Amino acid sequence: MNEHYYQLKVKDLIEETHNAISIVFHQPSPAMEYKSGQFLTLIATIEGKEVRRSYSFCSAPEIDEDLAVTVKRVTGGLMSNYLPDHIKVGDELKVMEPMGHFTTDYNSSNQRHLIMFAGGSGITPFMSHIKSVLKHEPKSIISLIYANRNYHSIIFKQQLEEIQAKNQGRFHVIYILEEAPLTWQGPSGLLNHESLEEMLHRIPDWGLEQTQYLMCGPEGMMHNIETYLKDRSIPESKIYKESFVAPTIEKEPKNQPQDALSTREITVIYDGEEYNFPVEPSNTILETALDLDIDLPYSCQSGLCTACRGKLISGKVKLDEEEGLSDAEREEGYILTCVGHPLTDDVKIEIG
Numbered sequence: 001m002n003e004h005y006y007q008l009k010v011k012d013l014i015e016e017t018h019n020a021i022s023i024v025f026h027q028p029s030p031a032m033e034y035k036s037g038q039f040l041t042l043i044a045t046i047e048g049k050e051v052r053r054s055y056s057f058c059s060a061p062e063i064d065e066d067l068a069v070t071v072k073r074v075t076g077g078l079m080s081n082y083l084p085d086h087i088k089v090g091d092e093l094k095v096m097e098p099m100g101h102f103t104t105d106y107n108s109s110n111q112r113h114l115i116m117f118a119g120g121s122g123i124t125p126f127m128s129h130i131k132s133v134l135k136h137e138p139k140s141i142i143s144l145i146y147a148n149r150n151y152h153s154i155i156f157k158q159q160l161e162e163i164q165a166k167n168q169g170r171f172h173v174i175y176i177l178e179e180a181p182l183t184w185q186g187p188s189g190l191l192n193h194e195s196l197e198e199m200l201h202r203i204p205d206w207g208l209e210q211t212q213y214l215m216c217g218p219e220g221m222m223h224n225i226e227t228y229l230k231d232r233s234i235p236e237s238k239i240y241k242e243s244f245v246a247p248t249i250e251k252e253p254k255n256q257p258q259d260a261l262s263t264r265e266i267t268v269i270y271d272g273e274e275y276n277f278p279v280e281p282s283n284t285i286l287e288t289a290l291d292l293d294i295d296l297p298y299s300c301q302s303g304l305c306t307a308c309r310g311k312l313i314s315g316k317v318k319l320d321e322e323e324g325l326s327d328a329e330r331e332e333g334y335i336l337t338c339v340g341h342p343l344t345d346d347v348k349i350e351i352g
Helices: 078-086 120-136 157-166 193-200 219-231 285-291 327-331
Strands: 005-017 020-025 039-046 049-056 067-072 092-096 113-119 141-148 171-177 211-216 239-242 264-270 273-279 309-314 317-319 334-336 340-342 348-351
Touching: 005 067, 020 078, 039 067, 039 078, 049 067, 049 078, 049 120, 067 078, 067 120, 113 120, 113 219, 120 141, 120 157, 120 211, 157 171, 171 193, 193 219, 211 219, 219 239, 264 285, 273 285, 285 340, 317 334
Parallel strands: 113 141, 113 211, 141 171, 211 239, 264 348
Antiparallel strands: 005 020, 005 092, 020 067, 039 049, 039 092, 264 273, 309 334, 309 348, 317 340
């Protein structure tokens, strides 16, 4: 198997809620290396077509013996419904090497307050982070604000309670339910400015320098949080987010070249090989490469997961979507082949 892919054997299937499962894989040999906050791209043949979807690790490196990701059913979702309906213990799945930049460096000397905002299945990468922070940074604390539709949709509820009980003073979780039962004593409603104000008053204030804000969840929730933090002059350098779905919020026009697209010959360097091929205006760079059986890495194909990220060595590329790239990555010349179109005849991209 290519070095960028693994064949993983399913060790266990854990029913987290009525519509979410965790898939536990045996560690391969040699062991797969990954970071908390990263994701695995699972590959399966469904209805005769190869389908790839990325799912965040809920396991943590150096802490959990096995590898685990969590899959939540999505209405109409090919992979998210196929996996819980068909996968069994003992099955093998082809996966891409771990990817993703929703990561942080852990250091025993760090003394910081991580405020995490999770919505629904957005809790998954935080499970990995929570375990790692509590193990590797004894001076740091975590406050988790976790929003769900209802009580029964809370993923990892028991694990979170156990972690909180073992780490009193260092880890605290506040649940907010959109549809709360009459017996519910916690916050209810949507995670809007009013509820954010209320909940942030209930957690420790370590000051701006020692506090970081992380978020992962539905687009509307993250937009509310970003707006709230911006209104309170929290710098962008303190805010980190992971997106699972393509944004639909209307955004300001990007400062991108507006040249008319046309068919252009490009060069892609990947895995020690150099490929030259023309890209037509109606196709992206990735689509064209795949049509030519050039096995470039990819997962979401919507500009979010960055599995297809490459460094632009020369030329200009137009991106249909930039949500997956940070400002620093854009400044360093990174582009996403799944939403990229060449604008000049000298485009040269290095993948990996």
